[in-house]
Amino acid sequence: MTIAKSKRIFYFDALRAFAIICVIVVHVYAVTRMHVMVDYAVIPSFDWIFSQFTGNCFRIGVDLFLMLAGALSLGRVWTIREFLGKRIPRIVGPFVFWGIVTGAIAVIISYYYGFPFVNNFDTYSILNFFKGVFLATSVGYEPYWFFWMILGTYLIMPIFNKWLLHSDLVEAEYFLVFWLITCLFDNTLGMTFPIKLSYFTCPIGLVVAGYYLRHTQRKILTNPYFALVLLILSSAITVILATYLSTASEMYLFDRYSILLCIEVMAVFLLFRNFNKFNINLNFSERLTKMVKKFIFMIAKYSYGIYLIQGLFLCIYRDIVPYCGYCSTFIEMVLLILITSMIIMYILEKVPYINKVIGAK
Secondary structure (H helix, E strand, O other): OOOOOOOOHHHHHHHHHHHHHHHHHHHHHHHHHHHOOHHHHOOOOOOHHHHHHHHHHHHHHHHHHHHHHHHOOOOOOHHHHHHHHHHHHHHHHHHHHHHHHHHHHHHHHHHOOOOOOOOOOOOOHHHHHHHHHOOOOOOOHHHHEEEEEHHHOOOOHOOOOHHHHOHHHHHHHHHHHHHHHHHHHHHOOOOOOOOOHHHHHHOOHHHHHHHHHHHHHOHHHOHHHHHHHHHHHHHHHHHHHHHHHHHOOOOOOOOOHHHHHHHHHHHHHHHHHHHHOOOOOOOHHHHHHHHHHHHHHHHHHHHHHHHHHHHHHHHHHHHHOOOEEEEEHHHHHHOOOOOHHHHHHHHHHHHHHHHOOOOOO
């Protein structure tokens, strides 16, 4: 039996768009935070707090992608061959294509303009650079670890799908309770829980959470105000603790699978899912509403491709964008990376055959 083709659900597109923006924000934070390190004090500056907020609270991008994988694929009738035959080529093709294309661009601009991707231009050094591209170790290509993680997640998902097809949501809740325990001990406190719970650990926990939060009808989890309060509290506690745990020489970063960030990402998922229950009229004009939805759809559609090319643009803009204040420079770089990536994706989507491997869906 084939996987049923479902209609697009807008809040999924909105979550995917927000997820890739989070990824870009965190990567920009990683290359700009040195500008505010000196602002740490008993009462840190606004720029320092802004940096910690973006660096920690926006670390949920990958988590959101994992939750979306579970929400969209688990609990449906498909065979292993159908699932892997559809999902694996969708991530492998763009990974290989953009690794080769952006890697070649990185070598060229390093040779002609002195960018630090490649320092030596003999055959061995260039081949070693490309090896690092695909293994996520070369400069600018560290985010490619995501490919190997999501590949492994896809390989285990058929097992979890078979279980969830024959289970009710209470059994999923049972799994998620122990998953949260591993988030607390292993990924937050850095302690090993006395009971061996590695079977419940991330990233598969987030995949199951995505499935569960999409389908649950528990009253509290369908209340948008609960999601909003949970989001505000988890974000506030994250920033406060990060500030307390930081020093003048090192900004504290929570693990992306820590309990606070997992609570935050679930709150974001629930907020997007239940947002229409706020009864807020955002239709200022029909034309503007269509434009906003189209823009969100485009970001969501290109999200995987954007993920694979944003590292190159990040390294380029880091060196050429003049520093003119932390917040303004930060926002400028985020927008430049997002818009440039989208333009490249939009152009290549028009090219026959190439459009099949750029990561647009």
